[in-house]
Amino acid sequence: MEEKAAVLTGKHFWSGDIAVAEGGIAAGCRFFAGYPITPATEVAERMSERLPALENGVFIQMEDEIASMNALLGASWGGMKAMTSTSGPGFSLMMENLGLGIMLETPCVIANVQRGGPSTGLPTLVGQQDMMQARWGSHGDYEIIALCPNSPQECFDLTIQAFNFSEMYRVPVLLMTDEVVGHMYEKVIVPLEEDIELVTRPRPKPGANGYLPYAIDEESYIPPMGLAGEGFRLHVTGLTHDERGYPAVNAETQGIMVPRLVEKIKRNAPKIYMYEEDRMDDAEVVVLSFGCASRIAKWATFQLRERGRKVGFFRLITAWPFPEPRVRQIAEQVKGIVVVETNLGQMVREVERVVAGRCQVKLAPNAGGRVHETEEVTSLVEEILR
Amino acid sequence: MTVIQEATTHPKDTLLRVDRFPHIWCPTCGIGTAVSCFIDAIRATGIDEKQFAVVSGIGCTGRVAGYIRLDSFHTTHGRAIPFAVGLHLAKPDMKVIVFSGDGDISCIGGNHLIHTARRNMDITVICVNNFIYGMTGGQLAPTTPQTARTTTSPYGNFEYPMSLPHVVSACGATYVSRWTVLHIKRLTRAMKDAILHRGFSFVEVIAPCSTLCARKNRLGTGTNMLSYYHDHCEINHEANLADVGLDYQGKIVCGNFLTIEKPTFRDLLEENREEV
Numbered sequence A: 001m002e003e004k005a006a007v008l009t010g011k012h013f014w015s016g017d018i019a020v021a022e023g024g025i026a027a028g029c030r031f032f033a034g035y036p037i038t039p040a041t042e043v044a045e046r047m048s049e050r051l052p053a054l055e056n057g058v059f060i061q062m063e064d065e066i067a068s069m070n071a072l073l074g075a076s077w078g079g080m081k082a083m084t085s086t087s088g089p090g091f092s093l094m095m096e097n098l099g100l101g102i103m104l105e106t107p108c109v110i111a112n113v114q115r116g117g118p119s120t121g122l123p124t125l126v127g128q129q130d131m132m133q134a135r136w137g138s139h140g141d142y143e144i145i146a147l148c149p150n151s152p153q154e155c156f157d158l159t160i161q162a163f164n165f166s167e168m169y170r171v172p173v174l175l176m177t178d179e180v181v182g183h184m185y186e187k188v189i190v191p192l193e194e195d196i197e198l199v200t201r202p203r204p205k206p207g208a209n210g211y212l213p214y215a216i217d218e219e220s221y222i223p224p225m226g227l228a229g230e231g232f233r234l235h236v237t238g239l240t241h242d243e244r245g246y247p248a249v250n251a252e253t254q255g256i257m258v259p260r261l262v263e264k265i266k267r268n269a270p271k272i273y274m275y276e277e278d279r280m281d282d283a284e285v286v287v288l289s290f291g292c293a294s295r296i297a298k299w300a301t302f303q304l305r306e307r308g309r310k311v312g313f314f315r316l317i318t319a320w321p322f323p324e325p326r327v328r329q330i331a332e333q334v335k336g337i338v339v340v341e342t343n344l345g346q347m348v349r350e351v352e353r354v355v356a357g358r359c360q361v362k363l364a365p366n367a368g369g370r371v372h373e374t375e376e377v378t379s380l381v382e383e384i385l386r
Numbered sequence B: 001m002t003v004i005q006e007a008t009t010h011p012k013d014t015l016l017r018v019d020r021f022p023h024i025w026c027p028t029c030g031i032g033t034a035v036s037c038f039i040d041a042i043r044a045t046g047i048d049e050k051q052f053a054v055v056s057g058i059g060c061t062g063r064v065a066g067y068i069r070l071d072s073f074h075t076t077h078g079r080a081i082p083f084a085v086g087l088h089l090a091k092p093d094m095k096v097i098v099f100s101g102d103g104d105i106s107c108i109g110g111n112h113l114i115h116t117a118r119r120n121m122d123i124t125v126i127c128v129n130n131f132i133y134g135m136t137g138g139q140l141a142p143t144t145p146q147t148a149r150t151t152t153s154p155y156g157n158f159e160y161p162m163s164l165p166h167v168v169s170a171c172g173a174t175y176v177s178r179w180t181v182l183h184i185k186r187l188t189r190a191m192k193d194a195i196l197h198r199g200f201s202f203v204e205v206i207a208p209c210s211t212l213c214a215r216k217n218r219l220g221t222g223t224n225m226l227s228y229y230h231d232h233c234e235i236n237h238e239a240n241l242a243d244v245g246l247d248y249q250g251k252i253v254c255g256n257f258l259t260i261e262k263p264t265f266r267d268l269l270e271e272n273r274e275e276v
């Protein structure tokens, strides 16, 4: 292995997948449990190379994705920053226990390098078809955080951000990348270790008497997390539980606990929203995209500007929570929004919901296995401008 | 004159979440006895209580985590073992014990069971085998003996049952024992040995479910079940594990079947780390 340092400060030529692994390590992740699946395998392979060389680093290839997800939760309650990577089919297998992570308020990061589905679909080819699964795939009501990088550099940066959000809000965070971004090689700049800002989960005060693992702190809504082995005698359950963590299977407790899980993300959403904008000031039409599709979408807006069309570019970096306020503003300002995504219409539903008829919404669909042609985007913009 | 006073506490209370009582288990259920033995076993190890974590899946036995006053995690159906694996790898000095039912561990969680045994992961699995799915109302389990009736085998089970000690030993477990809840002393001792054992240890606890299993099969009450254990148990520490399968109303071979020393997953990980 090239290096035994955790943060490989300097310039690198990395794939998105490698950058995800390196971002995780730079964020302090020392526990990786996963199961091989194309096109996410390189994340696991990089971790298997790197973690054993780092102090307390643990890499384990589990028997399946279900086990991987649960191993993350266990490791996180043991105090480690933990992550896994997968793709569509494995992501589906993780869903039940993603819900457990949400219910137990367990920080961890899951990178989904999306491929085309349904089912085994396109193992080696791109898709962005798990966006709604990311939002709604597990059972029950919840809010989740999902980030979408569109370059290896962002794979690095956003994996760190994913860990920070996950620690801050005590929620599993999803990194929704895709095959194109995962396999693309580009320059990645890794900053100095001291320039990387890291967040760690809120912790109870040492020796805190009468510590309530799920106490409602009216201000932040995020209870401090006691860990296994610290003498708290925690009880942690996937059942609806009260402030002590004890099961309380009734409508009243459900009515307090589930809204809190949802609220802790909703209230902080303005701090979680991230997006990229370009030439929005005078835009009459906006092209909205994310991940691999956004690279073509952006190129299309350049071409349209050259033709003198007033087009802006908007890229979701945070897919969930969906940056509702900003999209609503945009809808008030433009004639139409063209959504470019590598699926037959997932995030476009959210855009339509938020736009609520304020402007036209058009989708540039793509069933997966390829990236969009520029014309697929430009023609829709022209249609709106016509 | 001796005044008889009603006791308000019990010596085992400090390791139980008595504030959660009454518990959900039926009268004559064997899980309580297994828990009682477990508490004695934990004490007998002499290890600081802070060092223990109990992880459960889902089911009647899965509720154990909720009643034990240690760090305890009640996870999802069948998935206690991988959760425990993550916790153990993050906190190698802790004693991580999975306490779960037979259906939970061997059916939905069967894959985790065999692979965690294979890796000789240093955790303990205590499996309460009542031959049936208790919590969901008495359905067929992989351990249900042939011909036994359950709510999903109304004409009698025609599947071949799984013999847990045989499976885990074949997969690489390094400590394996089986006792019934009638063998209180031996069961406690086995749990203690399993906890102290370095490597994957497995204790099968044969326990009555009189509400569902016994009633469906007209086997009587909990007391009848215990006397059945008394009459049909055969202790044989040297038993060939291929021959310890359990059939309907046949003999129950019990014993401390297996103790072997073998590097654990963690040992090999650290050895590998030195090489890196």
Ligand SMILES: Cc1ncc(C[n+]2csc(CCOP(=O)(O)OP(=O)(O)O)c2C)c(N)n1
Pocket: B058, B059, B060, B061, B062, B077, B100, B101, B102, B103, B104, B105, B128, B130, B132, B133, B134, B135, B136, B141
């Ligand atoms: C994914 C999933 N499937 C099914 C269930 C329903 N379920 C709850 S407990 C249980 C069976 C438990 O049986 P066993 O492990 O033998 O435990 P016992 O209740 O007998 O102690 C099942 C199927 C569930 N909770 N989750």
